[in-house]
Amino acid sequence: MKRTHNIFTLGGVSLSAAVILALGTSFSTIHAQMGGGGGMGDGSNQASMGNGMGAIMLVSGGTAYRTDGARVTMDDAAAIAIRYLSSTSISSLALDEIEEWDFNYYVVVKEAAPSTYKAYQLIIDKWTGSVMPEPGPNMTWNAKYGRMMNNMSDGMGGGMNKRERRMTDPNMTVTVQAATSAANQFLRQRFSRALAVDGTPDVYFGYYNFDVSEAATGAKYGMLSVNGATGQVWYHTWHGAYVQRREM
Numbered sequence: 001m002k003r004t005h006n007i008f009t010l011g012g013v014s015l016s017a018a019v020i021l022a023l024g025t026s027f028s029t030i031h032a033q034m035g036g037g038g039g040m041g042d043g044s045n046q047a048s049m050g051n052g053m054g055a056i057m058l059v060s061g062g063t064a065y066r067t068d069g070a071r072v073t074m075d076d077a078a079a080i081a082i083r084y085l086s087s088t089s090i091s092s093l094a095l096d097e098i099e100e101w102d103f104n105y106y107v108v109v110k111e112a113a114p115s116t117y118k119a120y121q122l123i124i125d126k127w128t129g130s131v132m133p134e135p136g137p138n139m140t141w142n143a144k145y146g147r148m149m150n151n152m153s154d155g156m157g158g159g160m161n162k163r164e165r166r167m168t169d170p171n172m173t174v175t176v177q178a179a180t181s182a183a184n185q186f187l188r189q190r191f192s193r194a195l196a197v198d199g200t201p202d203v204y205f206g207y208y209n210f211d212v213s214e215a216a217t218g219a220k221y222g223m224l225s226v227n228g229a230t231g232q233v234w235y236h237t238w239h240g241a242y243v244q245r246r247e248m
Helices: 017-023 027-031 074-088 146-153 162-166 176-190
Strands: 006-010 013-016 093-101 104-111 118-125 131-133 195-197 207-214 220-227 233-235 242-247
Touching: 074 093, 074 104, 074 118, 074 131, 074 242, 093 118, 118 146, 131 146, 176 195, 176 207, 176 220, 176 233, 195 220, 220 242
Parallel strands: none
Antiparallel strands: 006 013, 093 104, 093 242, 104 118, 118 131, 195 207, 207 220, 220 233
């Protein structure tokens, strides 16, 4: 059974899988067009929508993962993530959490103890079960695992080189406090509703990743990243509404 979806919706313009393949445009090329503007507190140059943010929907077409034609469940997503990480044969990595959002499942991969840092982020398609690198900072700002993520998006193999394997500390000049301030300034400037980031971000090799919540209720609303060298903010527009979370 097959079902076709739009892959991206950019400012109201939809591109199908067939169109993108015909253009010869790789996933990494497309993700580079997703936004992330200039300096401190500024990070989205996408088409305006609702609260002033652009919309990018990552949904692929293809054969359904489940034989009953239903969407991928949280249990399915956990099994898919476990199989993927096992296939990389990198023993220093472990699954941290999986979040379900309207458009996809979001997977955090962390470095095993004694490291306290996160490694990279993945997206699982809710129809096909396909695993792909999360676009944006995960591929652009990740100093240790970014090349691995870009190779994955281009369908290439290969793990990490010696320099990347030796990297044990992000060495970011922007502090957590400064990143939090930049993130909240961005939210005040770009959204009409009252939003704020949680105070404790996930720390990756090159950026911080924050949950964004409704200021009044504390309900999870979205997520954004802050560059650890420049303070640039990049809002993640490709998830949709939050559904649930599972620690791994």
